[in-house]
Amino acid sequence: MPGPRVRWRHPDTRAAIAVLAVAAAAFAITFTFETVPQALMEGMGPERFPQLVIGMASALGLLLLWRSRTLPPEALPAIPAIVFATVGLLVATILVLPWLGVVPTMTGAMIALGYLWGERRLWLLAAVALPFAAGVHLLFVRTLGISLPVGPFGFILG
Amino acid sequence: MIAFLTGVQQIMTGELLLVVFIGTLLGIFVGALPGLSGSTTSALLLPLTVTMNPVTAIAFLGAIYCAANYGGSITAILINTPGDPSASATAFDGYPMAARGEAGRALGMSAVASTIGGIFSVLVLVVATPLLSRFAYSFGPPEYFALAVFGLSMLGAVGGAGALKSLIAGCFGVLLACVGMDLTTGVERFTFGLPDLTDGISFVPVLTGLFAVAELIDQATRLDEKLVRLPMAAAKLPTVGDFRKAGKSIGIGSILGTLIGVLPALGATTAAIITYNEVRRFSRYKEEFGKGAIEGIAGPEAANNSAVGGSMVPTLALGIPGSATTAIILAGLLVQGVRPGPHLFNEQPQFLYAVFGSMLAANLIFLVLGLFLAKLFAMITLIPNALLWPGVLFCSVIGAYAPNQAMGDVWTMLAFGVIGFFFRRHGFSPAPLVMGLVLGQMVEESLKQSLLIFDQRWMGFLERPIAVTLFIVTLTLLALPALARGVRALRGRAA
Amino acid sequence: MTVSFRHTRTRPTLSRRRILATPLLAAPFIAGHAWAQERFPSRTIEVVTHAGVGGGTDITARMMMVQAPAEFGQELVVVNRVGGSGAAALAYAASKPRDGHTILLITQTHLLTVMRNRAPGISYSDIVGLARATEDPQVLMVGKGSPHKTAQAFIAAAKAQKMKFGTTQVGGVDHLAVFGFAKQAGIQQPTIVPFRGGGDIAINLVSGNVDAALLNPSEPEAQIRAGDVIPLLTLHEERIATLKDVPTAKELGFTSVHATTRGFAVLKGVPEDRIAILEDRLVKSMSSPLFRNYLDSTGQARSSVAGRQVWQAQLDAFNADGREALTALGVAQ
Numbered sequence: 001m002p003g004p005r006v007r008w009r010h011p012d013t014r015a016a017i018a019v020l021a022v023a024a025a026a027f028a029i030t031f032t033f034e035t036v037p038q039a040l041m042e043g044m045g046p047e048r049f050p051q052l053v054i055g056m057a058s059a060l061g062l063l064l065l066w067r068s069r070t071l072p073p074e075a076l077p078a079i080p081a082i083v084f085a086t087v088g089l090l091v092a093t094i095l096v097l098p099w100l101g102v103v104p105t106m107t108g109a110m111i112a113l114g115y116l117w118g119e120r121r122l123w124l125l126a127a128v129a130l131p132f133a134a135g136v137h138l139l140f141v142r143t144l145g146i147s148l149p150v151g152p153f154g155f156i157l158g
Numbered sequence: 159m160i161a162f163l164t165g166v167q168q169i170m171t172g173e174l175l176l177v178v179f180i181g182t183l184l185g186i187f188v189g190a191l192p193g194l195s196g197s198t199t200s201a202l203l204l205p206l207t208v209t210m211n212p213v214t215a216i217a218f219l220g221a222i223y224c225a226a227n228y229g230g231s232i233t234a235i236l237i238n239t240p241g242d243p244s245a246s247a248t249a250f251d252g253y254p255m256a257a258r259g260e261a262g263r264a265l266g267m268s269a270v271a272s273t274i275g276g277i278f279s280v281l282v283l284v285v286a287t288p289l290l291s292r293f294a295y296s297f298g299p300p301e302y303f304a305l306a307v308f309g310l311s312m313l314g315a316v317g318g319a320g321a322l323k324s325l326i327a328g329c330f331g332v333l334l335a336c337v338g339m340d341l342t343t344g345v346e347r348f349t350f351g352l353p354d355l356t357d358g359i360s361f362v363p364v365l366t367g368l369f370a371v372a373e374l375i376d377q378a379t380r381l382d383e384k385l386v387r388l389p390m391a392a393a394k395l396p397t398v399g400d401f402r403k404a405g406k407s408i409g410i411g412s413i414l415g416t417l418i419g420v421l422p423a424l425g426a427t428t429a430a431i432i433t434y435n436e437v438r439r440f441s442r443y444k445e446e447f448g449k450g451a452i453e454g455i456a457g458p459e460a461a462n463n464s465a466v467g468g469s470m471v472p473t474l475a476l477g478i479p480g481s482a483t484t485a486i487i488l489a490g491l492l493v494q495g496v497r498p499g500p501h502l503f504n505e506q507p508q509f510l511y512a513v514f515g516s517m518l519a520a521n522l523i524f525l526v527l528g529l530f531l532a533k534l535f536a537m538i539t540l541i542p543n544a545l546l547w548p549g550v551l552f553c554s555v556i557g558a559y560a561p562n563q564a565m566g567d568v569w570t571m572l573a574f575g576v577i578g579f580f581f582r583r584h585g586f587s588p589a590p591l592v593m594g595l596v597l598g599q600m601v602e603e604s605l606k607q608s609l610l611i612f613d614q615r616w617m618g619f620l621e622r623p624i625a626v627t628l629f630i631v632t633l634t635l636l637a638l639p640a641l642a643r644g645v646r647a648l649r650g651r652a653a
Numbered sequence: 654m655t656v657s658f659r660h661t662r663t664r665p666t667l668s669r670r671r672i673l674a675t676p677l678l679a680a681p682f683i684a685g686h687a688w689a690q691e692r693f694p695s696r697t698i699e700v701v702t703h704a705g706v707g708g709g710t711d712i713t714a715r716m717m718m719v720q721a722p723a724e725f726g727q728e729l730v731v732v733n734r735v736g737g738s739g740a741a742a743l744a745y746a747a748s749k750p751r752d753g754h755t756i757l758l759i760t761q762t763h764l765l766t767v768m769r770n771r772a773p774g775i776s777y778s779d780i781v782g783l784a785r786a787t788e789d790p791q792v793l794m795v796g797k798g799s800p801h802k803t804a805q806a807f808i809a810a811a812k813a814q815k816m817k818f819g820t821t822q823v824g825g826v827d828h829l830a831v832f833g834f835a836k837q838a839g840i841q842q843p844t845i846v847p848f849r850g851g852g853d854i855a856i857n858l859v860s861g862n863v864d865a866a867l868l869n870p871s872e873p874e875a876q877i878r879a880g881d882v883i884p885l886l887t888l889h890e891e892r893i894a895t896l897k898d899v900p901t902a903k904e905l906g907f908t909s910v911h912a913t914t915r916g917f918a919v920l921k922g923v924p925e926d927r928i929a930i931l932e933d934r935l936v937k938s939m940s941s942p943l944f945r946n947y948l949d950s951t952g953q954a955r956s957s958v959a960g961r962q963v964w965q966a967q968l969d970a971f972n973a974d975g976r977e978a979l980t981a982l983g984v985a986q
Binding site: 198201202204205208294295296297298299339340341342343344352353354355356357422423472475476477478479486489492493494495497498499500501560561562563564566603607610611 | 705706711712715716718719732733734735736737738740741744817822823824825844845846847848849852853855856857859860862863871873874875876878879881943946947950951984
């Protein structure tokens with residue numbers, strides 16, 4: 001009998017456990033829903049349908065777990081560091097977005113992402129990003145009147 | 159029909175054609191841009207159209223509506239970012255095609271299928287509007303429930319990642335559709351006290367995250383791979399063989415799209431999703447789906463454009479808009495003093511001619527433009543990743559933020575980007591999740607509404623002929639593969 | 654063909670400035686006009702709505718804004734803060750200085766959100782009405798298959814039997830109107846079948862899936878004309894011009910007035926003189942032919958546009974009724 005650690009390595013096992021964990025969390029949340037006053041309550045309560053769906057997802061997750069038992073262990077390719085850097089950059093971008101405003105932040109993010117991905121010609125990155133930003137600003141803010149947040153430094157853009 | 163063509167001919171002056179042309183160009187443009195949809199643009203231009211003469215205004219809005227639905231497919235194919243939610247099914251196969259260097263084929267097919275679907279639906283609109291409008295009345299909650307079940311019945315088959323994983327993804331899609339205030343009790347569910355979630359999880363950010371941002375993160379894992387795409391192959395248009403292969407899909411898409419479009423509660427997005435399922439079910443090349451099947455582009459594109467004509471039926475004949483954009487067009491008609499309803503066909507036919515004529519013209523214009531520009535657009539796939547994807551990121555953020563102007567939507571987009579990345583890594587497909595999200599709300603709400611109407615008797619469904627028929631069709635189609643296998647086995651034994 | 658249209662032929666992307674420039678040119682005297690009023694407004698005014706771009710309330714705001722720059726001497730922009738049934742819009746307005754440069758376009762939904770304590774830090778007394786924009790009366794309607802062809806017959810039947818009413822969101826404005834009407838008419842509280850919009854309700858009235866509904870007269874207009882939907886009773890002070898034969902509740906001997914309203918408001922703290930300026934300019938902006946045309950086309954009376962006295966009184970009345978209804982339904986905290 002092969003050791004459980006080897007079986008544990010099959011990616012489907014991990015996926016199934018993730019599915020079950022999310023389902024369990026969602027199921028727990030359904031108990032925190034506000035109670036419906038009697039006068040409004042007719043037929044199905046708000047928690048019934050989600051619970052039904054969660055039940056189905058859990059059953060399918062268990063099936064996936066059961067099926068992955070017999071699969072040969074297999075390793076997924078490692079996630080390269082650049083992926084974490086990219087996601088980190090995205091998080092940072094969205095964090096500063098309300099403060100710097102959409103157009104300046106996204107111009108910076110465009111250049112930063114291009115640089116991170118190995119394009120070292122900064123002039124080229126800027127040459128792509130700046131007209132892009134100007135275009136978006138002109139189209140959304142000036143032409144269509146959809147307001148985008150400008151942030152405290154919005155005055156730079158007028 | 160003759161009277162109609164004469165009417166259209168009379169109304170289609172050079173000036174009006176120019177307006178339609180501008181509307182079409184504008185429509186393709188805003189349709190392709192994530193964050194600007196046909197409905198948003200029409201709404202923003204509504205005050206302007208008030209100053210136009212009525213026929214011009216309606217033709218202008220109609221052209222934008224038609225072209226925006228086609229435009230959405232351009233970005234869906236090129237950068238995996240549906241420019242309009244209705245193009246999400248197009249991304250399932252369009253992007254894989256573009257990724258292997260066949261953007262031109264995909265774009266060309268999208269233009270042709272869209273035009274055929276669009277023109278088919280306009281012709282149906284001309285001939286059968288009074289008839290079809292009664293069809294809308296026969297669809298109540300029980301019928302919508304049966305239709306949603308029909309749509310969901312194919313969940314296990316889509317995505318090409320194994321039925322089990324697709325069903326799990328579909329369940330989570332349906333669960334996501336539960337987020338927000340419950341229609342029948344007013345209770346907030348899974349909102350965590352965040353106001354951005356009370357009206358439900360926004361569809362566009364989820365879509366942008368699952369497709370565009372997940373692809374961006376995935377690209378980061380493959381930066382070392384050298385991409386060699388031949389410019390000539392990228393710009394190649396579809397061949398006669400492609401059209402022969404996709405003919406059936408275009409047919410299925412046109413018919414389903416028109417019928418689903420006629421139903422006021424459903425629009426182009428649902429039409430495209432349900433069609434994608436059906437096209438796959440009846441395809442001889444099932445294994446290609448999700449990996450770049452040309453039928454997977456033809457069907458949904460024909461469907462989302464024929465849904466445009468379909469949704470005009472209840473708008474014009476009943477005064478009940480069949481989609482977000484037709485709601486704006488309806489407002490445009492009302493402001494111009496046009497009262498939609500059955501009498502419109504006798505009393506003010508010139509407006510119908512304007513609508514029909516402009517939609518026909520817009521379809522033909524974007525066909526020519528689409529085929530002409532496909533070669534040019536296809537070159538976008540040749541831009542180096544380090545320059546292209548930052549631009550996609552910019553578009554995605556704007557697309558997620560602009561419609562509701564909520565930062566929560568931008569976070570939703572990022573979260574679904576990461577989820578989409580792990581989905582792919584573990585062999586789950588985003589397609590069933592999107593389907594669950596589109597149809598989930600309809601399943602739950604129509605079920606609860608039906609039970610209220612039936613005084614909580616489940617047997618009530620059996621008293622509704624259309625619903626029963628739909629349930630039977632669903633079961634039959636589900637059992638069909640097994641039946642076919644059984645028949646084949648029997649024959650084998652007999653031989 | 655009009656002037657502003659000609660621009661579209663030469664410029665495919667339509668400039669909002671261009672659109673707004675037309676009325677601006679027509680009123681060259683506004684610069685001096687604004688000067689006299691201590692230069693308020695001194696910068697762009699934000700109009701905050703809870704509807705997404707293209708939603709009904711958003712369109713109302715944009716229709717008002719076509720004429721407004723000429724009246725205010727300043728640009729106006731719509732800020733869409735969707736979410737929380739108005740909570741996000743109220744929170745946004747609360748984060749801005751109370752100097753009159755941020756105005757809200759509110760509906761009864763905002764008030765309900767405040768009543769249910771879902772807009773943190775804002776209570777009803779913080780909302781100051783400026784001007785009413787639209788008022789769409791509710792009308793009791795049944796499908797053509799209904800056995801009750803008059804309001805009297807319907808009410809008599811509804812006393813004996815529990816009817817099914819189509820509404821929008823449970824616990825929302827339409828639901829409260831049904832609750833209030835049922836109480837005022839002395840009928841049994843009906844079963845609520847909620848739908849996503851007025852169009853869906855009209856269809857389900859025609860097909861007989863629901864017994865009745867309170868709808869704005871413009872929603873099922875085509876159905877009324879075709880005889881598929883029958884309006885029975887107007888819940889308004891007087892009869893509606895387009896539905897002359899439909900009696901009001903008052904004529905039947907009970908008071909029941911319900912309407913879908915939208916109007917402008919600011920949060921408490923804006924100086925009184927500025928409130929007066931805002932009220933004046935808003936009413937003027939909404940007296941433009943374009944806005945009148947918009948009201949006509951959506952089946953609303955031109956008297957929908959009203960100053961803050963009328964609007965504030967209506968808000969107060971709704972606040973009192975709404976609280977009572979929520980308590981009766983057991984959802985008020």
